[in-house]
Amino acid sequence: MEQLKKRLMQTWPRHALYLIILLFFVPHPSFGKDLLRFGVLPVVDTLPLLVGQNAGTFSDQGIDLELVSFQSALERDAALQAGKLDGYFGDILNTLLLIQSGQPVKILTTAFHTHPGHRMFGIAAAPGSEINRIEQLKGKDIAISRATIIEYVLDTLLRSLNLPSDYMTKQEIKKMPIRLQMLLSSQISAALLPEPLLTLAESKGAQVIKDDRQLDVCLTVLAMDMTRTADKPRLPERFLNAYAAAVAKINEDPESYKQMMIARTRFPMPVKDLYKVPVFPETGPPAEKDIMATQDWLVQNGLLKEKIPYGQVVCR
Structure with missing residues (x-):
């Protein structure tokens, strides 16, 4: 290293030498992260x-x-x-x-x-079904994915209304796009959806009848x-x-x-x-x-x- 420095001192202007030292011997800002x-x-x-x-x-x-x-x-x-x-x-x-x-x-x-000011999950009823109250879903099919946050939120929503977890008939439809498509085509009575798919379903005529804004979860x-x-x-x-x-x-x-x-x-x-x-x-x-x-x-x-x-x- 000392020989390299001496050679550089002999053959390079001082300002160029300082630049080389900065480039090769000063750590790069991303190093050590x-x-x-x-x-x-x-x-x-x-x-x-x-x-x-x-x-x-x-x-x-x-x-x-x-x-x-x-x-x-x-x-x-x-x-x-x-x-x-x-x-x-x-x-x-x-x-x-x-x-x-x-x-x-x-x-x-x-x-x-x-959050009371922003829903993240909700139960949407199929367009044209005229379902606008949770009581109208008793015994009807609802699309969810089992053993996930989706089913947990559904059960928590039902419990907040003093309703049992089997109040509706849970249908396993894991893929969210298929769940949404089946809801919008009225192949299923209701679905539990996350945002922004819940807003998308609502914009296409689905009725959001219950959401998570009043939960503390x-x-x-x-x-x-x-x-x-x-x-x-x-x-x-x-x-x-x-x-x-x-x-x-x-x-x-x-x-x-x-x-x-x-x-x-x-x-x-x-x-x-x-x-x-x-x-x-x-x-x-x-x-x-x-x-x-x-x-x-x-x-x-x-x-x-x-x-x-x-x-x-x-x-x-």
Whole structure:
């Protein structure tokens, strides 16, 4: 190294020498960042991750956030179990089931919680059916996907009305586009749909007869593989700082991020002027009551063997 410096001093002007030293010996700004591969689905709840990646809030915390998009939760979970992801966007149900299977994951924060000013899920009745009250759906078919957040929200909606979970006849239709198509063609009486498909169904004549705005439920979360924190104990804190900064940017002016939401999520263009960008909750793990209510449902439905202590589910 000393011989190289002497040779450069003899043959190069001093200002050129300084430039070379800067180029080769000063660390690049991206060096030293922690790479985090986060699995996401193309849904509106992931907007803060998209904004944070684009606006540099994660980079500011020394995190190189790579968002890996999947078309289904099944594909995402398989990638996590294969060690290809460091974290993911999902819900409490799938996180509890992953923990039960031995995956070392914990929830970092709520991604979306039911909000009185913005619906995220709702029961829609088929166009032309003249169904406009929940009582008219007693015994009728409703399209859902079983053992998912969809069925959990439906049962929670029914419980809030003091109705049993078998008040309607649940029909398993996993693929959302097919569920919507069957509803709009009146092949099924009702369907439980997420936004913005709920707004799309409504724009095509479906009647939304009940939604989640009056519930108090954590809908989606962000979780991390805790093996990543073994030698970086502050990594979750830094991640949450970055995520909180992205949420703050959105909540200052939600509609200014609509184009990013449309471009980066599975968004139906016909409702781009009807659907409003939601306000996102402050960062923080789901309340213990949310975790326990979800576990109660999973145990009752034979999906969870035994309840998992709150401290083993959330990162605090």
